[in-house]
Amino acid sequence: MSISATIKSIQDIMRKDVGVDGDAQRLSQLVWMLFLKIFDDRETEWEILQDNYQSPLPEPYRWRNWAANAEGMTGDALKSFLDNELFPSLQQLPAKGGDQRAYVIRSVFEDAYNYMKSGQLIRQVINKIQEGVDFNKAQERHLFGDMPNGVFAPYTGIKTNLLFFSKGTPTQNIWFYEHPYPPGVKSYNKTKPMKIEEFAAETAWWGSEADGFSQRVENPQAWQVSLADIQARNYNLDCKNPHVGEQEIHDPEQLLAQYQTMQADIAALRGQLKNILAQALADRRA
Known part of the structure; x- marks a missing residue:
């Protein structure tokens, strides 16, 4: 079953629940549920790649331990577990040893809410997600594109990154490409936007997927980071x-601005996931 068909089935189930009123609440409900399933899929991979992997999630709250079994917890027991145990714990999840993944999990749940009232219908939704969503299919993240500030001004000043994926073997190395401003340009804006011609350097450097991008070389804008290094950084990209x-920064104003940007990045990622789900729902209604 395609992800679009899975979401359509989930949408039909949620319509039966008296606690979910409209697409906004359905999407909010889907975001945190899909997040936990995606995270669990990734943890399966990390457990294989890391000798002593430790999950930032307490064992009872990992998807595999409360959701994956189709005959598992349901009804009032499931509803109580979510409202009284899982949500309060993840909204205050501590980061063991500064593990960045714990901060991401907590940020997702700080503004999340379990709108559904029926534990039986929640179980049906969980089973649909478990059956129809698998993020562990072989897929390689091969390029992380770093765009300058102002690309989407005036709508947002958040620094933008583009991720490119290729199907194939699991990720071993990730290429990074930092797109520079053209000479004389300090920022983009609505009247002076980025132009397609500026990507000529990336186009020439890109290479061919047929040979695994073997012709790529490092330059002042491009560099490669191994999976081992990414793991050592707690998957901070x-x-x-x-x-x-x-450039070491000591100015507290700049440090505060960086912190605010990091928080905005997390919020933006959460918003992007909501937009993807909203588009999927819209496609099904069309």
């Missing part, structure tokens, strides 16, 4: 350009 000298 904010990898600075090694060809640019390190």
